[in-house]
Amino acid sequence: MTYLANQAKITINTLNSYKKEKQKIAVLTCYDASFAKILNLSGVEIILIGDSLGNVVQGHATTIPVTMSDMIYHTACVNRGNTKCLLLTDMPFASYNNPETAYVNASKLMQAGAHMVKLEGGEWLADTVNYLTIRGIPVCSHLGLTPQSVHILGGFKKQAITIDSALQLEKDALLLEQAGVCLMLFEAIPHDLSAIVTNQLNIPTIGIGAGKECDGQVLVLNDILGIFTGKAPSFSKNYLAEGNNNSTIEGAIKQYVEEVKNGKFPE
Ligand code: KIV
Secondary structure, three states, X not given: OHHHOOOOOOOHHHHHHHHHOOOOEEEEEOOOHHHHHHHHOOOOOEEEEOOOHHHHOOOOOOOOOOOHHHHHHHHHHHHHHOOOOEEEEEOOOOOOOOHHHHHHHHHHHHHHOOOEEEEEOOHHHHXXXXXXXXXXXXXXXXXEOOHHHHXXXXXXXXXXXXXXXXXXXXXXXXXXXXXXXXXXEEEOOOHHHHXXXXXXXXXXXXXXXXXXXXXXXXXXXXXXXXXXXXXXXXOOOOOOOOOOOOOOHHHHHHHHHHHHHOOOOOO
């Protein structure tokens, strides 16, 4: 598997070239240095220090209680174990409600080791995205099921299922790309919609429950190892479960990467 050998340090340019060459991007969440080291040996391109740590590390029901200090702490931990992956960190709930606040908070995450920050939301974030990118902070947008808005959405449900909401997501994606985002994440949206939007964008897209046409895939590390005690989403896969023939964590992660790369995951 050549993609595991001599892997160079991953940058935005690497991700863009993957999109052009139709090479899939493998992303996993991670919250500490030990797992970061394993991910570095497993062929993952992007490590997401996700605010899902609120669920899988802290035991909360939502990501809303996660704070800036939590995100700074976990970004610094992952950074210490990282040598070559691009580190993408979630900006937590209420930390980016205007461009100036977003800049102050995003700067702290960059200083802790992040290479890019992720913001949940559409059109309303265009000014903030522009404000951050012209000041040297790369941004990833998160559209579709945005867990920080769970109480507005009325639960963790599939999004963009009506024509109007699908058109809105398409509009959001194009506007945000114009505003400067470098990467876009789609969560729990119809697969044909993510395919249509992915084809219109020049930047890479990463999907979770959004179909195989995205330029890459992301899952929550604890879900693929079956060590999350809550209910894992139906679009996830436990690579340590019987039948996958993996007896080690590293083996399970490598299988996930391989299945993203060869298109076997998602099915
Ligand atoms: O926080 C997180 O882990 C995420 C993923 C669900 C994409 O945003």
